[in-house]
Amino acid sequence: MEDTxxxxxxxxxxxxxxxxxxxxxxxxxxxxxxxxxxxxxxxEPLRGEPGGWAGGIIHAMTCHGCGVPGVLNASLEKSFGVxxxxxxxxxxxxGRLFEV
Numbered sequence: 001m002e003d004t005x006x007x008x009x010x011x012x013x014x015x016x017x018x019x020x021x022x023x024x025x026x027x028x029x030x031x032x033x034x035x036x037x038x039x040x041x042x043x044e045p046l047r048g049e050p051g052g053w054a055g056g057i058i059h060a061m062t063c064h065g066c067g068v069p070g071v072l073n074a075s076l077e078k079s080f081g082v083x084x085x086x087x088x089x090x091x092x093x094x095g096r097l098f099e100v
Contacts, residue, residue, distance in 0.1 A: 010050035011036045018079045055080035056090025
């Protein structure tokens with residue numbers, strides 16, 4: 001339970017920072033943070049870094065075949081502290097779970 005709460009807090013903090021820097025014009029953070037809660041309650045084992053999952057949520061919600069619009073992959077990696085491969089892997093898992 002405590003691990004899940006910590007996971008949610010870390011993911012939400014990363015999402016807030018990212019959205020504050022790159023997505024000011026889009027109300028993405030509240031939706032992404034709701035997805036964090038859904039993910040934490042899904043029963044899916046959440047292995048790996050919170051940054052991978054937070055980045056995966058952003059990628060799953062915004063990518064339409066060519067990455068996150070207006071954001072370089074290098075910026076995604078730096079913002080979430082993981083590789084773009086990890087972000088894409090988590091985005092695919094999230095897509096399968098929630099049909100995003």
